[in-house]
Amino acid sequence: MASSQKKRALFERTMAPADPPDLARSLPEAHRSVKVWESGDPRRSNWRQWLGFAGPGFLVSVGYMDPGNWGTDLAGGSQFGYTLLWVILASNLMAIFLQVLCARLGIVTGRDLAQSCRDYYSKPASVALWLLCEIAIIACDLAEVVGSAVALNLLLGLPLVWGVVITGLDVLLLLLLINRGFRKIEAVVIALVATIGLCFAYTIVLAKPDWSAVALGAVTPDIPNTAALLIALGILGATVMPHNLYLHSSIVQTRAFGSGKRDIKAALTFNTIDTVVALGMAFFVNAAILVLAAAVFWRNGMVVTELQDAHQLLRPALGGVAATAFALALLASGQSSTITGTLAGQIVMEGFLRIRVRPWLRRMVTRGLAIIPALIVISATGGKDTVELLVVSQVVLSMQLPFAIFPLMMVTSNRARMGEYANPLWVKLLGFAICSVIAGLNVYLLWETIGPLWVGVMAAAMLGFAGYVRFGYAPRPKAVRD
Numbered sequence: 354m355a356s357s358q359k360k361r362a363l364f365e366r367t368m369a370p371a372d373p374p375d376l377a378r379s380l381p382e383a384h385r386s387v388k389v390w391e392s393g394d395p396r397r398s399n400w401r402q403w404l405g406f407a408g409p410g411f412l413v414s415v416g417y418m419d420p421g422n423w424g425t426d427l428a429g430g431s432q433f434g435y436t437l438l439w440v441i442l443a444s445n446l447m448a449i450f451l452q453v454l455c456a457r458l459g460i461v462t463g464r465d466l467a468q469s470c471r472d473y474y475s476k477p478a479s480v481a482l483w484l485l486c487e488i489a490i491i492a493c494d495l496a497e498v499v500g501s502a503v504a505l506n507l508l509l510g511l512p513l514v515w516g517v518v519i520t521g522l523d524v525l526l527l528l529l530l531i532n533r534g535f536r537k538i539e540a541v542v543i544a545l546v547a548t549i550g551l552c553f554a555y556t557i558v559l560a561k562p563d564w565s566a567v568a569l570g571a572v573t574p575d576i577p578n579t580a581a582l583l584i585a586l587g588i589l590g591a592t593v594m595p596h597n598l599y600l601h602s603s604i605v606q607t608r609a610f611g612s613g614k615r616d617i618k619a620a621l622t623f624n625t626i627d628t629v630v631a632l633g634m635a636f637f638v639n640a641a642i643l644v645l646a647a648a649v650f651w652r653n654g655m656v657v658t659e660l661q662d663a664h665q666l667l668r669p670a671l672g673g674v675a676a677t678a679f680a681l682a683l684l685a686s687g688q689s690s691t692i693t694g695t696l697a698g699q700i701v702m703e704g705f706l707r708i709r710v711r712p713w714l715r716r717m718v719t720r721g722l723a724i725i726p727a728l729i730v731i732s733a734t735g736g737k738d739t740v741e742l743l744v745v746s747q748v749v750l751s752m753q754l755p756f757a758i759f760p761l762m763m764v765t766s767n768r769a770r771m772g773e774y775a776n777p778l779w780v781k782l783l784g785f786a787i788c789s790v791i792a793g794l795n796v797y798l799l800w801e802t803i804g805p806l807w808v809g810v811m812a813a814a815m816l817g818f819a820g821y822v823r824f825g826y827a828p829r830p831k832a833v834r835d
Contacts, residue, residue, distance in 0.1 A: 379465040379603040380700060383535040387607050403532030406623035408539035410631030412693050413452055416597040417445070417635035418549055419690035420500020421493060421746055423642055423660065423683065425587035430646025430729040431657040433581055435563070439641060440585045442571050444592035449629055450739050451593060451758060454765050454776070454784070455601040456624040460617060461774045464755070465603035467704025468529040469764045477822050482756055484703035489595040489753040490701065491726055492746040494694050501687030503660045507680035520691060535607045539690065545689035550634065552682035553641040559671040562648035571640075579801050586751045586798055589791065592639065594750055595757040596697040603700045612770040618807045620776070624687075656797055748798075755792040762788060 378384040389405030418790030429437040459465055464472070467486075469478045493585045511519070531538060576582050610620045649670050650657050660683065670674040688710045702708065702718075768775040776784065799808050 361593060376458050377461075377581050379459070379468060379606055379704065380696070381422045382531055383604075385606065385609040386535055387609060389608050389610055398653055402619065403623045403626055404517050404610055406620065407627045407630075408536070408543075409456070409601060409607070409624065409626035410452070410629075411546060412539060412696075413544050413597050413601045413628070413694050414494075414631040414635040415686070415689040416594045416600075417448065417592055417632060418546070418638040418642075418686055419497055420503075420660075420683065420687050421496035421750070422588075422639050423500060424496065424591065424685065424746075425584055426639065426642035427646045427650075427657045427660070427663055428613060429581075429584045430643040431650035431655060432584070433577060434647045434651040435566045435644065436575050436577065437581065437585055437588065438567065438570035438726070439572060440588045441572050441592065441636065441640050444589045445632060445639070447589075447791075448593045448597075449632045450783070450787065451598060451761065452601050452628050452632065453625050454761055454780075455598050456605045456628060457621060457774060458761070458765050458771075459602040459605040460620050460624065461771055462607065464623035465606070465700055466599045466761060466764070467701050468614065469602075469770070471705055471707070473760070473764050473767070473770075475822055475826055475828060477513050477818075477826055479705060482760065485753050485756045486595060486599065486705070487698075489750050489757075490694065492749040492753075493594060494597060494691065494698075495727050495730065496746045497687050497690045497694055498724060499731065500660070500683055501691065502727070504680050504687055507661065507664050508677070508684065513731050514728060515716070515725055517731060519717070520687065520724070522545060529653065535604075535612070538778075539792060540694060542689050542702045545685040546634075546638075548685040549682045549689075550638055552678040552685075553638055553645065555678050556645055556667070556671060556675045557641050557648075557674050560645050561647040562644050566647075580763060582794075582798060582801070583748065586747075586794060587748050589751050589754070589794070592760075593754060593791075595753050596694065596701065597759050598761055599701050600693060600697040603704075617774075704833075751797075752795050755788060755795065758784075758791065805807070 387405070387408075407592040426441070429440075455466060458469060462469065467483070470482050474482065479596050498517055499513075501520045502513045505511045505519060506513055524651050576585055579601075605620075605624055609621065610616050646657060646663070649655075649667060650663070653670070655666060657666070664676050664679055667679055762781070764774070765771055766776040766784075790794070796808065799811070
């Protein structure tokens with residue numbers, strides 16, 4: 354008991370001073386702006402209560418069917434058939450587990466993951482986590498912008514460079530929608546997600562996949578070679594996306610639920626249902642991309658290296674309508690994920706740096722961080738090897754993932770922050786096992802691709818930084834606020 358009290362006192366002494374009200378609110382322009390039915394009110398039916406909380410899970414779900422997923426799934430399906438379907442299923446289950454923890458963090462503490470990391474870790478560590486997260490957001494946005502540009506090229510014949518520039522207009526759409534209420538953003542994103550689902554349902558019916566092979570691939574773990582491992586890690590990075598963890602912990606706070614124990618428990622329950630339903634639907638869309646690639650391309654001995662090639666090859670195989678549906682779904686995927694990616698960039702920047710700037714400027718900066726690299730890459734490559742570019746971008750996400758999920762587990766397991774809602778033992782064991790598996794696979798991939806020497810250099814640099822943070826960094830005395 355005494356040891357526990359000492360740990361709690363030490364934690365409270367090392368926490369950052371309380372933020373002023375504006376900085377304390379995550380995504381302040383939408384914070385607690387959506388009214389919900391009285392949480393846990395037995396006079397209201399459960400489904401009507403759930404509808405009030407439904408939405409954040411669907412915003413998060415777009416990250417599980419974005420153009421990055423298209424690249425990894427098309428590569429996996431066209432090269433290895435249905436073999437890597439189990440990776441999509443396993444990644445989706447991990448994602449549901451981690452996203453539920455993010456929702457719990459936001460509901461219980463009223464802080465998003467970025468704010469919690471800044472409070473929990475020392476300044477050098479939190480700055481390092483912020484920089485790594487920004488790299489992940491740039492990699493993710495690069496995939497989304499490239500995917501949208503390719504879709505505009507396929508549908509309208511626009512040059513890729515102009516397509517990249519036009520995707521920047523989603524910032525204006527986001528500003529317009531958020532000023533009209535957060536529910537408007539959710540409605541637009543859900544409509545885009547429904548469009549993706551309908552388009553793929555149509556193409557899957559035409560493709561006539563081998564359903565017995567689909568079922569076998571979903572439950573039989575198999576990694577044929579190093580190339581398959583690269584794609585599998587890309588699938589993992591494209592599914593369990595680091596910035597989605599920050600996003601989810603923030604947008605659950607858009608609901609104006611009560612602060613009583615009954616209210617919090619009801620909010621936890623309904624947000625868990627929202628997450629499971631939304632990500633369950635995202636799994637079927639994600640899996641459908643790989644199944645389509647296997648049924649159309651792998652079955653005919655064709656390896657897809659370009660999104661444009663996939664579109665052109667679908668036309669003679671399934672018809673012009675199917676090819677158009679493919680391009681339309683790609684556009685819906687890119688636009689929905691760029692909206693949520695911009696929100697995530699705002700949440701990460703404000704949470705880690707404790708800054709507030711004008712909304713239009715903030716979103717122009719976060720969108721510019723994606724568009725400028727995309728313009729450079731497309732200009733350098735001439736728009737070729739888009740699938741390979743998307744796979745590499747998702748591997749970068751996978752490499753950054755441990756630096757988001759380990760802090761998530763640490764914060765949500767801390768009883769001083771979470772109280773009675775802190776992770777129980779079985780959640781800790783499962784969560785840290787997931788983190789260890791993801792980190793181990795990343796180390797193995799690095800070992801195979803860049804060699805043990807560079808892996809050793811990177812490990813030494815990380816250990817040196819950890820030693821500095823633990824033993825060499827002396828924080829400045831914190832100012833005391835009245």
